Amino acid sequence: MSGTPTSRWVERWNAYWFPATPLLHLAICRIVAVATQLFWFPPDLGEHVNLLEKNPEFIEPQLIVRIISAVMPAEVFFTPSVITGLYWLTFAAGVLALVGLFTRTSLFVFAAGTWIFVAHLFSYGDRHHTEALFCIFLLLLALAPSGDRLSVDALIRRRRRRMRDPDGLSGMAVWPLKVMHVLFALTYFSAGMSKLLHSGTRWLNGYTLRGHTFGDALERGHPLGIWLAQQHELAVALSVFTILLEVFFFVSLFLPRFAPLFIAAALAFQIGLYVSAGYDFFQHIVLLTLLLFFLRPEWWQSRLGRRVPDLTPELSSRA
Numbered sequence: 001m002s003g004t005p006t007s008r009w010v011e012r013w014n015a016y017w018f019p020a021t022p023l024l025h026l027a028i029c030r031i032v033a034v035a036t037q038l039f040w041f042p043p044d045l046g047e048h049v050n051l052l053e054k055n056p057e058f059i060e061p062q063l064i065v066r067i068i069s070a071v072m073p074a075e076v077f078f079t080p081s082v083i084t085g086l087y088w089l090t091f092a093a094g095v096l097a098l099v100g101l102f103t104r105t106s107l108f109v110f111a112a113g114t115w116i117f118v119a120h121l122f123s124y125g126d127r128h129h130t131e132a133l134f135c136i137f138l139l140l141l142a143l144a145p146s147g148d149r150l151s152v153d154a155l156i157r158r159r160r161r162r163m164r165d166p167d168g169l170s171g172m173a174v175w176p177l178k179v180m181h182v183l184f185a186l187t188y189f190s191a192g193m194s195k196l197l198h199s200g201t202r203w204l205n206g207y208t209l210r211g212h213t214f215g216d217a218l219e220r221g222h223p224l225g226i227w228l229a230q231q232h233e234l235a236v237a238l239s240v241f242t243i244l245l246e247v248f249f250f251v252s253l254f255l256p257r258f259a260p261l262f263i264a265a266a267l268a269f270q271i272g273l274y275v276s277a278g279y280d281f282f283q284h285i286v287l288l289t290l291l292l293f294f295l296r297p298e299w300w301q302s303r304l305g306r307r308v309p310d311l312t313p314e315l316s317s318r319a
Helices: 005-017 023-040 045-054 063-071 080-099 103-122 130-143 152-159 175-204 207-220 223-228 232-248 256-277 282-294 297-303 311-318
Strands: none
Touching: 005 175, 023 080, 023 103, 023 130, 023 175, 023 282, 045 080, 045 103, 063 103, 080 103, 103 130, 130 175, 130 282, 175 207, 175 232, 175 256, 175 282, 207 223, 207 232, 207 256, 223 232, 223 256, 232 256, 256 282, 256 297, 282 297
């Protein structure tokens, strides 16, 4: 490739999104994400059936619900029997995705089913934003080589001696985490700017944080939050920390060497929200944990005193 400005930008683009990364890391992300959705955040079938039986129509149909309704009448698809069948299909696909059998197909079906259940629940007017990033991540895993390691598919290929990369290195193994990093940056920036645009510097005075924390902690039974609401100086410091983290988290996209520090701060922030006031952003906690350990694994290796090999030339020589 010539050294034109365009080629250099292409090289930088590829170096950012598609560095050689162990497929093992992606496989661990697949197992953790699927198991989390399958056993920790499964849709409540009884709740969905109850909503269908007691509501003749949707209050605010979400995009996926509108698309399905355009292809198939809502009164045909959104029925207790169809939703029950979809529930068990999604569960079966999740089990297959977990063990890595027909991994791409099962992941896609699992992600699509999860999206439909989330959209259906939100179509009755009660929306949250904790599920969105996790649903996107499940779909990204379906588009990546998530089943090339730690899977029944990989075992079958190994027995047939058709493994393309016996060392498990791929330039396509980390881009789903890269996308999630960008989406977290957009999410936090939106939240931080919303606070500043609606409340200005008043959000930093500590009283806003104390009021929200006290009310939610009292309602949900979190004594740490009740104590925090009585510490004004600490509330001011945490308010400033919140704004700085949310508004400037995107900096980690341009300073990848320091990205683990930003991600660790975000993870501590999400855990702190839960223990103090019961804000259960558990999907975010899971995703941030995966980002912390697998977005830049060489960061951890270098700090543990281990030499990090340059995998890119080795991978290129195999291509």
